[in-house]
Amino acid sequence: MVDATLLTQMVIGALLGLSVYLPLRCGQLSLATPGFYAIGGTLAALLSTRVNALGGSEPSYPISSVLLEMALTGALCGVLASGIGAVVLRLRGVYLAIATIALVEILRVTTLNQEALGGAVGIFGIPQPFDDPAGYALFGAGLLAVICWLCDRLERNRLGRAMAAIRDDELAAACQGIDTERSKLVAFVLSAVVAGLTGVISAHFFNSWNARLGNFDASITTLAFVVFGGSRTWAGPVLGGLVLTALPELLRPIGDLRLIVFGLVILVGPLLLPQGLVNPSLIGWLTQRRP
Amino acid sequence: MSTPLLETRNLGVRFGGLQALEGIDLQVHRGEIFGLLGPNGAGKTTLFNLISGITPASSGEVLWRGGSIGGLDANRIARLGLARTFQNLRLFSSLNCRDNVLVGMHRQARLPWAAALLGTPLAQRRQRELKDRAQELLALLAIGHLAEQNAAGLSYGDRRRLEIARALANSPELLLLDEPAAGMNPGEKDQLRDLIRRLRDRFDLTILIIEHHVPLMLGLCDRLAVLNFGRRIALGSADEVRQDPAVIEAYLGGSR
Numbered sequence: 001m002v003d004a005t006l007l008t009q010m011v012i013g014a015l016l017g018l019s020v021y022l023p024l025r026c027g028q029l030s031l032a033t034p035g036f037y038a039i040g041g042t043l044a045a046l047l048s049t050r051v052n053a054l055g056g057s058e059p060s061y062p063i064s065s066v067l068l069e070m071a072l073t074g075a076l077c078g079v080l081a082s083g084i085g086a087v088v089l090r091l092r093g094v095y096l097a098i099a100t101i102a103l104v105e106i107l108r109v110t111t112l113n114q115e116a117l118g119g120a121v122g123i124f125g126i127p128q129p130f131d132d133p134a135g136y137a138l139f140g141a142g143l144l145a146v147i148c149w150l151c152d153r154l155e156r157n158r159l160g161r162a163m164a165a166i167r168d169d170e171l172a173a174a175c176q177g178i179d180t181e182r183s184k185l186v187a188f189v190l191s192a193v194v195a196g197l198t199g200v201i202s203a204h205f206f207n208s209w210n211a212r213l214g215n216f217d218a219s220i221t222t223l224a225f226v227v228f229g230g231s232r233t234w235a236g237p238v239l240g241g242l243v244l245t246a247l248p249e250l251l252r253p254i255g256d257l258r259l260i261v262f263g264l265v266i267l268v269g270p271l272l273l274p275q276g277l278v279n280p281s282l283i284g285w286l287t288q289r290r291p
Numbered sequence: 292m293s294t295p296l297l298e299t300r301n302l303g304v305r306f307g308g309l310q311a312l313e314g315i316d317l318q319v320h321r322g323e324i325f326g327l328l329g330p331n332g333a334g335k336t337t338l339f340n341l342i343s344g345i346t347p348a349s350s351g352e353v354l355w356r357g358g359s360i361g362g363l364d365a366n367r368i369a370r371l372g373l374a375r376t377f378q379n380l381r382l383f384s385s386l387n388c389r390d391n392v393l394v395g396m397h398r399q400a401r402l403p404w405a406a407a408l409l410g411t412p413l414a415q416r417r418q419r420e421l422k423d424r425a426q427e428l429l430a431l432l433a434i435g436h437l438a439e440q441n442a443a444g445l446s447y448g449d450r451r452r453l454e455i456a457r458a459l460a461n462s463p464e465l466l467l468l469d470e471p472a473a474g475m476n477p478g479e480k481d482q483l484r485d486l487i488r489r490l491r492d493r494f495d496l497t498i499l500i501i502e503h504h505v506p507l508m509l510g511l512c513d514r515l516a517v518l519n520f521g522r523r524i525a526l527g528s529a530d531e532v533r534q535d536p537a538v539i540e541a542y543l544g545g546s547r
Contacts, residue, residue: 150408157407157414158400165383165394172381175343177369177398177461232385280385280441 040199230276
Protein backbone atom coordinates (compact mmCIF):
# COMPACT_ATOMS: atom_id res chain seq x y z
CA MET A 1 0.00 0.00 0.00
CA VAL A 2 2.58 2.54 1.13
CA ASP A 3 5.42 2.18 -1.33
CA ALA A 4 8.51 4.34 -1.73
CA THR A 5 6.81 6.51 -4.36
CA LEU A 6 3.96 7.42 -2.05
CA LEU A 7 6.43 7.91 0.83
CA THR A 8 8.37 10.40 -1.27
CA GLN A 9 5.18 12.28 -2.08
CA MET A 10 4.27 12.32 1.61
CA VAL A 11 7.68 13.72 2.53
CA ILE A 12 7.29 16.41 -0.15
CA GLY A 13 3.88 17.23 1.35
CA ALA A 14 5.36 17.50 4.84
CA LEU A 15 8.14 19.80 3.59
CA LEU A 16 5.64 22.08 1.83
CA GLY A 17 3.52 22.10 4.98
CA LEU A 18 6.54 23.33 6.95
CA SER A 19 7.09 26.03 4.36
CA VAL A 20 3.54 27.35 4.88
CA TYR A 21 3.88 26.95 8.64
CA LEU A 22 6.97 29.14 9.12
CA PRO A 23 5.36 32.50 8.26
CA LEU A 24 2.13 31.39 9.93
CA ARG A 25 3.96 30.95 13.20
CA CYS A 26 4.61 34.68 12.94
CA GLY A 27 0.92 35.22 12.23
CA GLN A 28 1.57 35.82 8.51
CA LEU A 29 -0.78 34.02 6.14
CA SER A 30 1.50 33.67 3.11
CA LEU A 31 0.47 31.43 0.23
CA ALA A 32 3.69 31.97 -1.70
CA THR A 33 5.00 28.44 -1.05
CA PRO A 34 4.06 26.97 -4.48
CA GLY A 35 5.74 29.95 -6.17
CA PHE A 36 9.10 29.21 -4.59
CA TYR A 37 8.49 25.48 -5.03
CA ALA A 38 8.09 26.18 -8.77
CA ILE A 39 11.25 28.29 -8.82
CA GLY A 40 13.17 25.40 -7.26
CA GLY A 41 11.66 22.85 -9.63
CA THR A 42 12.22 24.94 -12.74
CA LEU A 43 15.78 25.82 -11.78
CA ALA A 44 16.65 22.18 -11.07
CA ALA A 45 15.03 21.09 -14.34
CA LEU A 46 16.93 23.70 -16.35
CA LEU A 47 20.28 23.10 -14.67
CA SER A 48 20.15 19.32 -14.96
CA THR A 49 18.93 19.16 -18.56
CA ARG A 50 20.75 22.12 -20.12
CA VAL A 51 24.08 22.21 -18.27
CA ASN A 52 26.15 19.24 -19.37
CA ALA A 53 28.90 19.90 -16.85
CA LEU A 54 26.51 18.81 -14.08
CA GLY A 55 26.43 15.29 -15.52
CA GLY A 56 23.02 15.17 -17.17
CA SER A 57 24.26 12.88 -19.92
CA GLU A 58 25.67 10.27 -17.55
CA PRO A 59 23.62 7.14 -16.86
CA SER A 60 23.26 8.03 -13.20
CA TYR A 61 23.03 11.70 -12.27
CA PRO A 62 25.50 12.55 -9.49
CA ILE A 63 24.00 13.45 -6.11
CA SER A 64 26.65 16.14 -5.72
CA SER A 65 24.99 17.91 -8.65
CA VAL A 66 21.63 17.70 -6.90
CA LEU A 67 23.20 19.25 -3.81
CA LEU A 68 24.70 22.00 -5.96
CA GLU A 69 21.26 22.68 -7.48
CA MET A 70 19.85 22.87 -3.96
CA ALA A 71 22.52 25.34 -2.87
CA LEU A 72 21.83 27.56 -5.88
CA THR A 73 18.07 27.29 -5.41
CA GLY A 74 18.34 28.08 -1.71
CA ALA A 75 20.40 31.17 -2.48
CA LEU A 76 18.08 32.33 -5.29
CA CYS A 77 14.89 31.80 -3.26
CA GLY A 78 16.47 33.47 -0.25
CA VAL A 79 17.46 36.57 -2.20
CA LEU A 80 14.13 36.77 -4.05
CA ALA A 81 12.15 36.29 -0.85
CA SER A 82 14.10 39.04 0.95
CA GLY A 83 13.23 41.47 -1.82
CA ILE A 84 9.63 40.39 -2.26
CA GLY A 85 9.06 39.99 1.48
CA ALA A 86 10.27 43.50 2.23
CA VAL A 87 7.39 44.74 0.07
CA VAL A 88 4.52 42.28 0.58
CA LEU A 89 4.99 41.85 4.35
CA ARG A 90 3.76 45.40 4.79
CA LEU A 91 0.35 43.90 4.08
CA ARG A 92 -1.55 42.14 6.81
CA GLY A 93 -3.97 39.25 7.09
CA VAL A 94 -6.00 38.43 4.03
CA TYR A 95 -4.29 41.17 1.97
CA LEU A 96 -0.96 39.41 2.38
CA ALA A 97 -2.61 36.15 1.31
CA ILE A 98 -3.98 37.81 -1.85
CA ALA A 99 -0.62 39.41 -2.70
CA THR A 100 1.18 36.09 -2.35
CA ILE A 101 -1.43 34.33 -4.52
CA ALA A 102 -0.74 37.01 -7.12
CA LEU A 103 2.97 36.24 -6.86
CA VAL A 104 2.30 32.54 -7.48
CA GLU A 105 0.14 33.36 -10.51
CA ILE A 106 2.71 35.78 -11.96
CA LEU A 107 5.38 33.10 -11.76
CA ARG A 108 3.06 30.51 -13.30
CA VAL A 109 2.01 32.70 -16.23
CA THR A 110 5.59 33.82 -16.84
CA THR A 111 6.82 30.23 -16.94
CA LEU A 112 3.94 29.25 -19.21
CA ASN A 113 4.86 31.93 -21.75
CA GLN A 114 8.63 31.66 -21.73
CA GLU A 115 9.89 28.87 -23.98
CA ALA A 116 13.25 29.05 -22.18
CA LEU A 117 11.55 28.14 -18.90
CA GLY A 118 9.72 25.20 -20.43
CA GLY A 119 6.66 27.04 -21.70
CA ALA A 120 3.34 25.22 -21.86
CA VAL A 121 4.98 21.87 -22.59
CA GLY A 122 7.32 21.83 -19.63
CA ILE A 123 10.75 20.30 -19.29
CA PHE A 124 11.15 16.56 -19.83
CA GLY A 125 13.83 13.99 -19.23
CA ILE A 126 15.14 15.38 -15.98
CA PRO A 127 17.96 13.02 -15.06
CA GLN A 128 17.57 10.68 -12.09
CA PRO A 129 20.10 10.59 -9.27
CA PHE A 130 18.46 7.45 -7.82
CA ASP A 131 17.50 4.25 -9.70
CA ASP A 132 14.94 3.36 -7.08
CA PRO A 133 12.11 5.45 -5.57
CA ALA A 134 13.45 4.41 -2.16
CA GLY A 135 16.46 6.64 -2.83
CA TYR A 136 14.17 9.67 -3.17
CA ALA A 137 12.23 8.70 -0.06
CA LEU A 138 15.44 8.46 1.97
CA PHE A 139 16.93 11.64 0.55
CA GLY A 140 13.68 13.54 1.16
CA ALA A 141 13.33 12.13 4.66
CA GLY A 142 16.87 13.26 5.41
CA LEU A 143 16.05 16.80 4.31
CA LEU A 144 12.80 16.68 6.27
CA ALA A 145 14.65 15.55 9.40
CA VAL A 146 17.18 18.38 9.10
CA ILE A 147 14.46 20.99 8.62
CA CYS A 148 12.37 19.62 11.49
CA TRP A 149 15.43 19.81 13.71
CA LEU A 150 16.05 23.42 12.63
CA CYS A 151 12.40 24.32 13.31
CA ASP A 152 12.60 22.68 16.73
CA ARG A 153 15.70 24.69 17.62
CA LEU A 154 14.10 27.84 16.26
CA GLU A 155 10.99 27.39 18.36
CA ARG A 156 13.03 27.04 21.53
CA ASN A 157 15.19 30.11 21.12
CA ARG A 158 14.84 33.86 21.08
CA LEU A 159 13.69 34.24 17.49
CA GLY A 160 11.05 31.53 17.87
CA ARG A 161 9.65 33.15 21.00
CA ALA A 162 9.65 36.51 19.22
CA MET A 163 7.74 34.96 16.32
CA ALA A 164 5.10 33.52 18.65
CA ALA A 165 4.81 36.90 20.36
CA ILE A 166 4.24 38.62 17.02
CA ARG A 167 1.50 36.10 16.20
CA ASP A 168 -0.24 36.81 19.51
CA ASP A 169 0.09 40.61 19.53
CA GLU A 170 2.32 42.39 17.07
CA LEU A 171 2.16 45.78 18.76
CA ALA A 172 2.96 44.43 22.20
CA ALA A 173 5.83 42.44 20.64
CA ALA A 174 7.28 45.63 19.16
CA CYS A 175 7.10 47.22 22.62
CA GLN A 176 9.33 44.43 23.96
CA GLY A 177 12.08 45.57 21.59
CA ILE A 178 11.37 42.97 18.90
CA ASP A 179 12.06 44.15 15.36
CA THR A 180 8.80 42.73 14.04
CA GLU A 181 9.48 43.54 10.38
CA ARG A 182 12.77 41.72 10.48
CA SER A 183 11.41 38.65 12.29
CA LYS A 184 8.58 38.34 9.78
CA LEU A 185 11.04 38.67 6.90
CA VAL A 186 13.28 35.93 8.35
CA ALA A 187 10.28 33.60 8.57
CA PHE A 188 9.26 34.42 4.99
CA VAL A 189 12.78 33.81 3.66
CA LEU A 190 13.10 30.49 5.52
CA SER A 191 9.73 29.47 4.11
CA ALA A 192 10.87 30.29 0.56
CA VAL A 193 14.12 28.36 0.95
CA VAL A 194 12.34 25.25 2.23
CA ALA A 195 9.87 25.42 -0.67
CA GLY A 196 12.68 25.89 -3.21
CA LEU A 197 14.67 22.92 -1.90
CA THR A 198 11.54 20.77 -2.03
CA GLY A 199 11.07 21.82 -5.66
CA VAL A 200 14.55 20.54 -6.54
CA ILE A 201 13.81 17.08 -5.13
CA SER A 202 10.40 17.01 -6.80
CA ALA A 203 11.76 17.89 -10.22
CA HIS A 204 14.11 14.91 -10.22
CA PHE A 205 11.52 12.65 -8.65
CA PHE A 206 8.79 13.55 -11.17
CA ASN A 207 11.25 13.32 -14.07
CA SER A 208 9.50 16.30 -15.70
CA TRP A 209 8.46 19.77 -14.66
CA ASN A 210 5.82 22.19 -15.87
CA ALA A 211 4.17 25.42 -14.81
CA ARG A 212 1.05 23.69 -13.46
CA LEU A 213 2.95 22.28 -10.48
CA GLY A 214 3.07 25.66 -8.77
CA ASN A 215 -0.43 27.09 -9.02
CA PHE A 216 -3.24 28.38 -6.83
CA ASP A 217 -4.55 24.84 -6.18
CA ALA A 218 -1.19 23.98 -4.65
CA SER A 219 -1.47 27.08 -2.41
CA ILE A 220 -4.74 25.80 -1.01
CA THR A 221 -3.59 22.19 -0.68
CA THR A 222 -0.46 23.16 1.23
CA LEU A 223 -2.48 25.49 3.45
CA ALA A 224 -4.82 22.58 4.20
CA PHE A 225 -1.81 20.60 5.49
CA VAL A 226 -1.23 23.24 8.16
CA VAL A 227 -4.89 23.83 9.00
CA PHE A 228 -5.44 20.09 9.36
CA GLY A 229 -2.20 19.36 11.23
CA GLY A 230 -2.07 22.47 13.39
CA SER A 231 0.18 25.53 13.37
CA ARG A 232 1.34 25.56 16.99
CA THR A 233 4.52 23.58 16.46
CA TRP A 234 6.43 22.08 13.50
CA ALA A 235 4.95 18.60 14.13
CA GLY A 236 1.52 19.87 13.01
CA PRO A 237 2.27 20.70 9.38
CA VAL A 238 4.50 17.62 9.07
CA LEU A 239 1.72 15.35 10.24
CA GLY A 240 -0.84 17.22 8.13
CA GLY A 241 1.36 16.97 5.02
CA LEU A 242 2.03 13.26 5.50
CA VAL A 243 -1.59 12.30 6.20
CA LEU A 244 -3.33 14.45 3.61
CA THR A 245 -0.90 13.38 0.88
CA ALA A 246 -1.30 9.72 1.71
CA LEU A 247 -5.05 9.70 2.20
CA PRO A 248 -6.23 9.93 -1.45
CA GLU A 249 -3.86 7.09 -2.38
CA LEU A 250 -4.77 4.89 0.58
CA LEU A 251 -8.46 5.37 -0.19
CA ARG A 252 -8.01 4.28 -3.81
CA PRO A 253 -9.60 0.84 -3.20
CA ILE A 254 -12.97 2.47 -2.46
CA GLY A 255 -13.01 4.05 -5.91
CA ASP A 256 -14.69 7.37 -6.57
CA LEU A 257 -15.97 7.46 -3.03
CA ARG A 258 -12.45 8.37 -1.93
CA LEU A 259 -12.82 11.98 -3.05
CA ILE A 260 -15.92 12.32 -0.89
CA VAL A 261 -14.16 10.78 2.10
CA PHE A 262 -11.13 13.00 1.55
CA GLY A 263 -13.36 16.07 1.38
CA LEU A 264 -15.13 15.02 4.56
CA VAL A 265 -11.83 14.59 6.41
CA ILE A 266 -10.70 18.08 5.40
CA LEU A 267 -14.08 19.48 6.41
CA VAL A 268 -14.57 17.62 9.66
CA GLY A 269 -10.95 17.85 10.87
CA PRO A 270 -11.00 21.60 11.53
CA LEU A 271 -14.57 21.38 12.87
CA LEU A 272 -13.64 18.86 15.54
CA LEU A 273 -10.11 20.14 16.13
CA PRO A 274 -10.10 23.84 15.23
CA GLN A 275 -6.43 24.16 16.15
CA GLY A 276 -5.38 21.09 14.21
CA LEU A 277 -4.29 17.58 15.11
CA VAL A 278 -1.26 18.80 17.04
CA ASN A 279 -3.10 21.35 19.18
CA PRO A 280 -2.24 23.09 22.49
CA SER A 281 -4.13 20.61 24.68
CA LEU A 282 -2.32 17.67 23.07
CA ILE A 283 1.03 19.44 23.47
CA GLY A 284 0.19 20.21 27.10
CA TRP A 285 -0.77 16.60 27.72
CA LEU A 286 2.44 15.32 26.13
CA THR A 287 4.74 17.73 27.96
CA GLN A 288 3.13 17.08 31.33
CA ARG A 289 3.73 13.36 31.05
CA ARG A 290 7.38 13.99 30.47
CA PRO A 291 9.07 14.67 33.83
CA MET B 292 19.57 70.93 37.02
CA SER B 293 20.66 67.77 35.24
CA THR B 294 19.16 66.69 31.93
CA PRO B 295 15.77 65.05 32.48
CA LEU B 296 15.58 61.34 31.62
CA LEU B 297 12.48 61.99 29.57
CA GLU B 298 11.20 65.27 28.28
CA THR B 299 8.37 66.26 26.00
CA ARG B 300 8.41 69.63 24.29
CA ASN B 301 5.25 71.12 22.91
CA LEU B 302 4.12 67.56 22.10
CA GLY B 303 0.85 67.23 20.23
CA VAL B 304 -1.09 64.82 18.06
CA ARG B 305 -4.11 65.28 15.84
CA PHE B 306 -6.39 62.46 14.67
CA GLY B 307 -8.30 63.92 11.73
CA GLY B 308 -10.28 66.79 13.19
CA LEU B 309 -9.57 65.85 16.79
CA GLN B 310 -6.66 67.50 18.55
CA ALA B 311 -6.03 64.68 21.04
CA LEU B 312 -3.02 66.30 22.68
CA GLU B 313 -1.65 69.79 22.41
CA GLY B 314 1.45 71.57 23.68
CA ILE B 315 2.44 69.01 26.30
CA ASP B 316 5.63 69.99 28.16
CA LEU B 317 6.85 67.53 30.75
CA GLN B 318 10.18 66.77 32.37
CA VAL B 319 10.62 63.48 34.15
CA HIS B 320 13.77 63.18 36.22
CA ARG B 321 15.76 60.12 37.09
CA GLY B 322 14.38 58.21 40.08
CA GLU B 323 11.09 60.04 40.07
CA ILE B 324 7.62 58.53 40.29
CA PHE B 325 5.68 60.84 38.03
CA GLY B 326 1.90 60.59 37.84
CA LEU B 327 -0.48 61.45 35.03
CA LEU B 328 -4.00 62.23 36.17
CA GLY B 329 -7.03 63.29 34.22
CA PRO B 330 -10.60 62.38 33.36
CA ASN B 331 -11.41 59.76 30.75
CA GLY B 332 -10.42 60.87 27.27
CA ALA B 333 -7.97 63.47 28.55
CA GLY B 334 -5.18 61.97 26.40
CA LYS B 335 -3.12 60.12 29.01
CA THR B 336 -2.82 56.84 27.12
CA THR B 337 -2.32 58.77 23.88
CA LEU B 338 0.66 60.46 25.54
CA PHE B 339 2.06 57.00 26.44
CA ASN B 340 1.57 55.91 22.84
CA LEU B 341 3.52 58.93 21.59
CA ILE B 342 6.36 58.36 24.05
CA SER B 343 6.63 54.64 23.29
CA GLY B 344 6.62 55.17 19.53
CA ILE B 345 3.28 53.52 18.76
CA THR B 346 1.66 56.71 17.50
CA PRO B 347 3.71 59.31 15.60
CA ALA B 348 3.48 62.84 16.98
CA SER B 349 1.99 65.60 14.83
CA SER B 350 3.99 68.34 16.52
CA GLY B 351 6.66 68.80 19.14
CA GLU B 352 9.19 66.20 20.20
CA VAL B 353 10.11 63.58 22.78
CA LEU B 354 13.62 63.70 24.22
CA TRP B 355 15.37 60.76 25.87
CA ARG B 356 18.35 61.90 27.96
CA GLY B 357 18.31 65.11 25.98
CA GLY B 358 18.29 63.51 22.49
CA SER B 359 15.24 63.43 20.26
CA ILE B 360 13.60 60.03 19.75
CA GLY B 361 10.87 61.32 17.48
CA GLY B 362 10.18 59.04 14.52
CA LEU B 363 11.81 55.95 16.03
CA ASP B 364 9.87 52.67 15.82
CA ALA B 365 8.40 51.20 18.99
CA ASN B 366 11.00 48.42 19.03
CA ARG B 367 13.90 50.87 18.82
CA ILE B 368 12.49 52.92 21.66
CA ALA B 369 11.99 49.79 23.78
CA ARG B 370 15.63 48.91 23.20
CA LEU B 371 16.70 52.28 24.57
CA GLY B 372 15.45 51.08 27.96
CA LEU B 373 11.86 52.22 28.02
CA ALA B 374 9.21 49.63 28.88
CA ARG B 375 5.47 49.95 29.24
CA THR B 376 2.34 48.12 30.28
CA PHE B 377 -1.01 48.41 28.54
CA GLN B 378 -4.26 49.63 29.96
CA ASN B 379 -6.21 46.99 28.05
CA LEU B 380 -3.72 44.18 28.76
CA ARG B 381 -1.78 42.91 25.78
CA LEU B 382 -0.19 39.68 26.96
CA PHE B 383 0.95 36.92 24.61
CA SER B 384 -2.01 34.69 25.24
CA SER B 385 -0.69 31.48 23.70
CA LEU B 386 2.50 31.58 25.79
CA ASN B 387 2.87 30.67 29.44
CA CYS B 388 3.79 33.29 32.04
CA ARG B 389 7.50 32.50 31.98
CA ASP B 390 7.68 32.77 28.20
CA ASN B 391 5.84 36.09 28.34
CA VAL B 392 8.58 37.38 30.60
CA LEU B 393 11.27 35.79 28.39
CA VAL B 394 9.88 37.67 25.39
CA GLY B 395 10.30 40.81 27.50
CA MET B 396 14.00 39.95 27.76
CA HIS B 397 14.41 40.08 23.99
CA ARG B 398 16.96 42.87 24.38
CA GLN B 399 19.20 40.84 26.70
CA ALA B 400 18.70 37.40 25.14
CA ARG B 401 20.91 38.09 22.14
CA LEU B 402 23.35 35.29 21.29
CA PRO B 403 25.51 34.45 18.28
CA TRP B 404 22.99 32.79 15.97
CA ALA B 405 25.09 29.69 15.44
CA ALA B 406 25.37 29.17 19.23
CA ALA B 407 21.61 29.66 19.62
CA LEU B 408 20.88 27.23 16.78
CA LEU B 409 23.19 24.47 17.92
CA GLY B 410 22.35 24.90 21.60
CA THR B 411 26.01 25.09 22.66
CA PRO B 412 26.84 24.95 26.38
CA LEU B 413 27.16 28.73 26.34
CA ALA B 414 23.67 29.07 24.85
CA GLN B 415 22.23 26.59 27.34
CA ARG B 416 23.81 28.42 30.27
CA ARG B 417 22.47 31.76 29.00
CA GLN B 418 19.03 30.24 28.53
CA ARG B 419 19.07 28.91 32.10
CA GLU B 420 20.12 32.28 33.47
CA LEU B 421 17.31 34.01 31.61
CA LYS B 422 14.79 31.46 32.85
CA ASP B 423 16.01 31.91 36.42
CA ARG B 424 15.69 35.65 36.11
CA ALA B 425 12.22 35.31 34.64
CA GLN B 426 11.26 33.13 37.59
CA GLU B 427 12.65 35.73 40.01
CA LEU B 428 10.61 38.48 38.40
CA LEU B 429 7.46 36.37 38.54
CA ALA B 430 8.12 35.63 42.21
CA LEU B 431 8.68 39.32 42.89
CA LEU B 432 5.22 40.03 41.48
CA ALA B 433 3.80 37.16 43.58
CA ILE B 434 2.92 35.04 40.54
CA GLY B 435 5.90 32.68 40.67
CA HIS B 436 3.65 29.68 41.13
CA LEU B 437 1.91 30.46 37.81
CA ALA B 438 5.06 30.26 35.65
CA GLU B 439 3.85 27.28 33.62
CA GLN B 440 0.30 28.57 33.26
CA ASN B 441 -1.02 30.00 30.08
CA ALA B 442 -1.32 33.79 30.22
CA ALA B 443 -4.85 33.63 28.82
CA GLY B 444 -6.12 31.70 31.85
CA LEU B 445 -4.99 34.15 34.55
CA SER B 446 -7.19 36.28 36.76
CA TYR B 447 -7.39 39.97 35.98
CA GLY B 448 -5.10 41.08 38.78
CA ASP B 449 -2.53 38.41 37.90
CA ARG B 450 -2.57 39.50 34.30
CA ARG B 451 -1.81 43.06 35.41
CA ARG B 452 1.07 41.76 37.52
CA LEU B 453 2.35 39.67 34.61
CA GLU B 454 2.37 42.78 32.42
CA ILE B 455 4.54 44.52 34.99
CA ALA B 456 6.88 41.51 35.21
CA ARG B 457 7.20 41.47 31.42
CA ALA B 458 7.99 45.18 31.35
CA LEU B 459 10.63 44.77 34.08
CA ALA B 460 12.21 41.93 32.08
CA ASN B 461 13.44 44.52 29.61
CA SER B 462 15.63 45.99 32.41
CA PRO B 463 14.22 49.41 31.64
CA GLU B 464 15.35 52.73 33.00
CA LEU B 465 11.91 54.18 32.54
CA LEU B 466 8.76 52.21 33.24
CA LEU B 467 5.43 53.43 31.89
CA LEU B 468 2.51 51.97 33.83
CA ASP B 469 -0.91 52.46 32.25
CA GLU B 470 -3.60 52.00 34.92
CA PRO B 471 -1.90 49.20 36.82
CA ALA B 472 -4.58 49.22 39.55
CA ALA B 473 -7.58 48.92 37.22
CA GLY B 474 -9.71 45.97 38.25
CA MET B 475 -7.87 45.45 41.54
CA ASN B 476 -9.65 45.43 44.89
CA PRO B 477 -8.75 48.01 47.60
CA GLY B 478 -6.39 45.62 49.35
CA GLU B 479 -4.55 44.86 46.13
CA LYS B 480 -4.31 48.59 45.39
CA ASP B 481 -2.54 49.20 48.70
CA GLN B 482 -0.13 46.39 47.94
CA LEU B 483 0.45 47.84 44.51
CA ARG B 484 1.54 51.18 45.97
CA ASP B 485 4.16 49.47 48.12
CA LEU B 486 5.19 47.28 45.22
CA ILE B 487 5.76 50.21 42.87
CA ARG B 488 7.93 51.95 45.48
CA ARG B 489 9.90 48.76 46.05
CA LEU B 490 10.42 48.25 42.34
CA ARG B 491 11.68 51.80 41.95
CA ASP B 492 14.23 51.37 44.72
CA ARG B 493 15.32 47.89 43.76
CA PHE B 494 15.75 48.42 40.02
CA ASP B 495 16.74 52.08 40.11
CA LEU B 496 13.71 52.93 38.03
CA THR B 497 12.04 56.07 36.91
CA ILE B 498 8.31 55.54 36.72
CA LEU B 499 5.64 57.34 34.77
CA ILE B 500 2.22 56.16 35.88
CA ILE B 501 -1.36 56.69 34.72
CA GLU B 502 -4.04 55.85 37.25
CA HIS B 503 -7.57 56.92 38.00
CA HIS B 504 -7.47 56.13 41.68
CA VAL B 505 -6.66 59.65 42.98
CA PRO B 506 -5.77 58.79 46.61
CA LEU B 507 -3.33 56.12 45.39
CA MET B 508 -1.72 58.61 43.02
CA LEU B 509 -1.46 61.44 45.57
CA GLY B 510 0.15 59.07 48.06
CA LEU B 511 2.54 57.49 45.58
CA CYS B 512 3.79 60.11 43.14
CA ASP B 513 6.62 62.58 43.70
CA ARG B 514 5.10 64.89 41.12
CA LEU B 515 1.96 64.82 39.03
CA ALA B 516 0.66 66.36 35.85
CA VAL B 517 -3.06 66.68 35.22
CA LEU B 518 -4.42 66.50 31.69
CA ASN B 519 -7.85 67.55 30.48
CA PHE B 520 -9.07 67.69 26.88
CA GLY B 521 -5.53 67.06 25.62
CA ARG B 522 -3.89 69.89 27.54
CA ARG B 523 -1.79 69.98 30.66
CA ILE B 524 -3.81 71.91 33.20
CA ALA B 525 -1.65 71.42 36.28
CA LEU B 526 1.80 70.26 37.30
CA GLY B 527 3.43 69.89 40.69
CA SER B 528 3.56 67.97 43.95
CA ALA B 529 0.52 66.16 45.34
CA ASP B 530 -0.39 69.12 47.54
CA GLU B 531 -0.04 71.66 44.76
CA VAL B 532 -2.16 69.62 42.40
CA ARG B 533 -4.82 68.92 45.02
CA GLN B 534 -5.38 72.65 45.57
CA ASP B 535 -5.16 73.71 41.94
CA PRO B 536 -8.44 75.40 40.91
CA ALA B 537 -8.22 74.07 37.34
CA VAL B 538 -7.94 70.50 38.66
CA ILE B 539 -10.88 70.95 41.02
CA GLU B 540 -12.91 72.26 38.13
CA ALA B 541 -11.93 69.39 35.84
CA TYR B 542 -12.85 66.78 38.42
CA LEU B 543 -15.82 68.36 40.18
CA GLY B 544 -17.14 70.71 37.53
CA GLY B 545 -16.96 74.48 37.73
CA SER B 546 -19.60 77.06 38.56
CA ARG B 547 -20.23 79.45 35.75
